[in-house]
Amino acid sequence: MTHAGSGPFRIGVDVGGTNTDAAIVDIAATASVSRGVCASSKTPTTTDVTSGIYTAIENVLSKSKVDRKDVLSVAIGTTHFVNAVVEADARRLSKVAVIRLCGPFTRQIPPFSDFPPTLKAIMCGPLFYLDGGLEIDGRQITPLNPDQVQDAVKSIQAAGVTKVAIVGVFSPLDHQGLHEETVKRLMLELDPALSVVCSHTIGGVGLLERENATILNASILNLAQRTVHAFCDAMVKLRLDCPLFLTQNDGTLTDAATAADLPIKTFASGPTNSMTGAAFLASLDRENKLAKSDTQVLVVDVGGTTSDVCALLPSGFPRQAPNFVEVGGVRTAFSMPEVLSAGLGGGSIVTYDADLDRVNVGPGSVGHYLTTKAIVFGGDVMTATDIVVASGKAEIGDVSKAKAIPAKVVQGARNQIKKILERVVEDMKVSDLPISLLLVGGGSIIQMDDLKGVAECIIPPHHDSANAVGAAIAKVAGEVDFIEILADQDENAILEKAKSQAIDAAVARGADRENVRIVAIDKLPLQYVTNKATRLIVKAVGSLAIPDRNSTIAATDANSSKFTNFTSEGSKDEAEKQFNQSSSAQDLESLVKHSSSINIEAYRPDVRGGVWYISPVDLEFIATGTGVLGTGGGGSSYLQYLECLESLRKPGASGKMRVVSPNFLKDSDVCVLGSWYGAPSVSGERMAAGTEITAAIDYSVKLSGQSHFEAIIADEIGGGNGLSTFPTSVHHDIPVIDGDLMGRAYPTLEHGTPREGECVCCTGESLRFQGGEIFIDSEQNAESNGRVESMLRTQCVDLGLMAAVSCAPLSGRAIKEYAIPNTVSQAWYIGRAVHKAQKSKENLIEAIFKTTPGRLLYSGKIIDVKRDVSRGYTMGQCTIAPLNSDEEDQYLPGSQKSEANNTNESRCLIIPFQNEFLYAAYANPDKPNDKSQHEVICTVPDLISILGQDGEAIGSPELRYGLRVNVIGMPAHPLWSGTERGLKVGGPAGFGLDMEWTSLGPYQKPKSVLDEFNSLDS
Known part of the structure; x- marks a missing residue:
């Protein structure tokens, strides 16, 4: 194929598990029908990755006859880095020291808490908790301490570790991650050989998930730098003196040097390249068609085995996955496209069940053996491609061989293909508007019939190379993320300033200022505040600027020199010989998913002499159950579950985490209670030290005049607070009562069942490191529980929107009279039912209602x-x-x-x-x-x-x-x-609802684990 224009040109490459695709685009001819695509190429992905890239690029240069000096850039999307994590390959991963800038907080859940054992063993290095970090409103938790940094560096050197992850509380909201960057600078001054990654460059709010992603990034730094060096070598061999970029998860570009520092941002670039390439090839970027309000755009990338679907936003980028994603069993939070997959592709196996007179399509596939096993290629396996040929929708292979397929099988298979596509499209819809569906990938021919709810199906030109085209035309982004107090300020002026900063950030990364535009503005008001404190996230995107030749050469030289201290892939070093070999099978059993490796039906909790001794499996069940009983609130069960596991693992904890019946208490016994109070946006970032609830309880006991206490009960069984009693039970060696004071989750302290008089009695709260302790005695200072709630809310805001609260202790008589009994058991039974149904594919709802x-x-x-x-x-x-x-x-x-x-x-x-x-x-x-x-x-x-x-x-x-x-x-x-x-x-x-309560049905007292499993003989 000969190109029609004179350039300049950009080359895109996408490295998949099976094939490596390349495309060359004339950026001056994007208005043409072909969108300027001069040539494309597909070649098998090679073990060393780079030789396949070399071949693919050489092919498109040869086909297009483009002069190499007219190529402005090469952009590569690769799965090479994520594979090292998924395979848990110790030869390609490094140990990582983790530094948290957190002041007194976050110790309740240490780094690596939810890593699979194999990855933890490979990556876990020294751990440090240093002064620093921010509150959600930007105040310092504690000032940085240079002496602590110096001591940490000495310990890291002594451990022989060179990779460091720095994680500051609320660092994504700190302008330029000031605390993290300051500590990084201090560390590099002390030891320039360290490789330091700051978490604010990796992900957003959510400390544990952002920390996990930062650790993974630090662990693959050597791999990333060697790989990028090899890419640069390939550029030299191809005689291309243009800049090298890598594509990122969000569909934008990063230069090679930055990719070598932040390889985790390239983990999911493949699907994104396909989606953005599809939109470009279908000309949806013209006249801002994506922004039209009368339709929504979905892209389906059909391969040989699966169909991946993603929703395109008006910005032209894929919708991002919410909350968190798991990589190699590690829960992480960084920008990733939301992609749904269905087991349908060109190689999907088609079977006919004569007894049921039913045709099935997939999820099994012949994959890359399509050209030898499919009927039209002389094989004996009926595939979706054979159905397409038999339907007269394509001429592939020997068309005559497909004629032997019975008509009813062809029609049945077409119906199944239609249903599968309709289902995955329906799952990905972002609104109820009509759908414009873009079909790309080599298997897109399997779409043969109209789809329900789809206004139009578009198969754009060069659809089978959309991933490479997406890499070639990828843009550059700039983003700002900060918290501003909007009360008494000009909100529009603040927003315009943020937009300007985002645009400047994009230009600084190489975007052409003339076409940079704002593509996303998120305004997220903070909870529990009245000053309109709002988190602003603004993102700007623009095309790469066309550089002059001198700057291009300089950029290329800079890319190459960045990696001169790393050996090439041709090195004789033994580690390099093993560099791209597949790792042996690894044990990736999770440290937190205990039920996955047991026979749930046969599992029996340890109950002896009327005492239930809690195991990790029990905690997992209870965490799932408290989520259900949380009725939408109660805080994160997952984080509290991790804290409970850490408490259970502590030396001397054996036998201390236990549950007893309310009837275990004498009337004169004293039962304490404590829970978390505040905003979920804080609890997931400024994780607790693990001492706050126990401190609050100790002070409330002292204030109430009690000299002893025999047990602890949860304020509410719903959500994370339903688990908050267990660490305290270990700390004080007291049992948890099988019950709570709400039977669910409720939003205020007033919603507690004990009502001796008309008050909850006494509310105490303590955060010792935040300027003193605060106690509210409702009998002396508040005329009602509502007033207690109002006072506590005010203090909680002042203390950073998260606090531990403890009410006055209750007598054993009050617990037996007012507590909701057996709710810990109820959570356990619900959780066990859910996990058992998940494993056995039973009816989940019926399983819950049996408990x-x-x-x-x-x-x-x-x-x-x-x-x-x-x-x-x-x-x-x-x-x-x-x-x-x-x-x-x-x-x-x-x-x-x-x-x-x-x-x-x-x-x-x-x-x-x-x-x-x-x-x-x-x-x-x-x-x-x-x-x-x-x-x-x-x-x-x-x-x-x-x-x-x-x-x-x-x-x-x-x-x-x-x-x-x-x-x-x-x-x-x-x-x-x-x-x-x-x-x-x-x-x-x-x-404040103007409606009557209507009974849902009679209440039934939950079963008791203690009664069912008690064994006096054990």
Whole structure:
């Protein structure tokens, strides 16, 4: 193929597991039908990666006859770095020292807490907790201490470690990561041989996940630098003197030197390249077609085995995955595209079951053996490609061989292919607008029929090289992320300043200022504050600027010189010989997913003499159950679960983490209580020291005049607070009571069941490192529980939006009279049911209801979520639409249909929430906010939980469009539903709702693990 234009040109390369694709684009001819694509090439991916890249680039240069001096840049997308992590290859990974800048905080969950054992053994180096870090509003937790940094460097040197991850609390919100960068500078002054990675360059808020990603990045630095050096060598051999870039997860470019420092940002660049390349080839970037409000754009990349689908945002970039992603079993948080995969490709195996008269397509595939095993190529395996040929939709191989396939098999296979595509497209929809579907990849020919809800299907030119084209045309981004107090300020002026900073950041990275534009603005109000403290995230994107030749050569020289201290891939060094070899099989069993390796049916908790001794498996079950009982709130069960595991692993902890029945207490015994209070956005970043709750309890006991205490009980069983008692039980060597004071999660302290007099009695709170202890004695200083709540909320804001609280101790008599019994057991049974159903593919909802009576209220898909934190806590509403018949068939394994679906109910379900879910009501789908058309089916105090497809609970902060969910309701304890005051405080009236409570059904006391498994003989 000969190019029609005169350039300049850009080359894109995408290295996949099977093939390496390359494309060359004339950037002056992108208005043409071919979008300036002069040539493309596909070659097998080689073991050493770089020789395959060399071949692919050489092929497109030869085909296009482009003069090499007219090539402005080469951009490469590669999976090479992520493979080293997934394979846990010790030859390509390094040990990492971790430094947390955290002051007194974060010790409750140490680094590497949730790494698989093999990766932890390979990567875990010295760990340090140093002064530094920020509060969410930008205040310093503690000033940096240079002496501590110096001592840390000495310890790291003594350990023989050279890779360091620095993680500062709320560092992503610190302008330019000031604390982290200062410590990095101090360390490099002391030892220039260290390789230091700052977490603010890796990910956003969420300390543990960002830290994990930073550790992975530091561990693969040697690999990344060697690989990029090899890429530079290939450029030299190709006689290309232009800059080398690597494509990143979010679809933008980074220069080779930066990629060598931040390789983790390239982990998922392949799918992104395909998606952005598809949009470019379909000309959706022209006239800003992606921004049109009458359609949504999805891209399906069909390969030989799978079809990957992604939603394109108006910016032209893929929608990013929410929350966290797992890489090699490690929970991480960094920019990754949200991609759904279906087992459908050109090589998908087609079978016909004569007994059932049914055709199945996939998920099995012949993969890269398509050209030898498919019928049209003389093989004996019927594939999706054979069905395409038999349908007359393509001429591939020997067309005559496909004619032998029976017509009903062809039609049945086409129907199955259509259903699979419709399902994966429906799952990825971002709204209910009509869909424009772009089909790319070599297997895209399998789309033969119109798809429901799809307005148009587009197969763009060069669709089989969309990934390489996406790399060639990738752009440059700049982003700013900070917190600003908007009260009494000009919000528009602050926003314009942020936009300008984002544009400057993009230009500094190589973008052409003339075409840089703002593509994303996120304004995230902070909870529990009244000064309009808001997190602003602004992203700007622009095309690469066209450099002059002198600057191009200088850039190339800089790229090459960066890596001169690393051996090339031709080195005789033994480590280099093994550099690209596959690792042996590794034990990647998780340190936190204990139930995956046991027979759940046969597992018995350790209960002896009326005492239940808690194991890691028990904690995992309880964590899942507390999530369900959290009714949308209660904080993160996962983080509290990790803290509990750490407490259980401590020397001397054996036998101390235990649970007893409320009847275990004498009337005169003293029972303490404590929990976390504050914003989830803080608890996930400024993780606790692990001493706050115990300190608060100690002070509240002292203040109450007690001299002893025999047990601890949870304030609320829902969410993370349902687990917060266990570390204290180990610390004080006291048992946890099998019960709690709410039977669920509620948003305020007033929602506690003990009501001696009219007050909860005494609330104490202590954060010793934050300027003193604060105690609120409701009997002396507050006229009501509401006043206690208001005072505590004010102090919590001042203390960084997270605090430990402890009420006055309660007597054993009060616990037996007012506590909700057996709720720890209830959480355990629910969690066990969920995990067992996950493994055995049983009906998840039925499994839960065998442990706790309830009702499935609705099965559907979230189509809208609204939030408002202006009142100091999160208010919002979730809208869920019913599934259609095809979706129900493919829903949760064995899932029941909801009452709405059983009666052909077309109404949607709305669920308002105040942190926790308040009520569920059928609503007119055309007017969901018209309360006159609402039919309320469940309200507080009954429990409403939203469960994902895996049966795990989804909290109100995690609700988002497109999630398929089951909504369940469970009856509340009679202390709430059976008393006038209980309904006044915990029912609709307590939340200002003008509706009556309607019983969901009779309450049934939860089973007791202690009663079922007690063995006096053990």
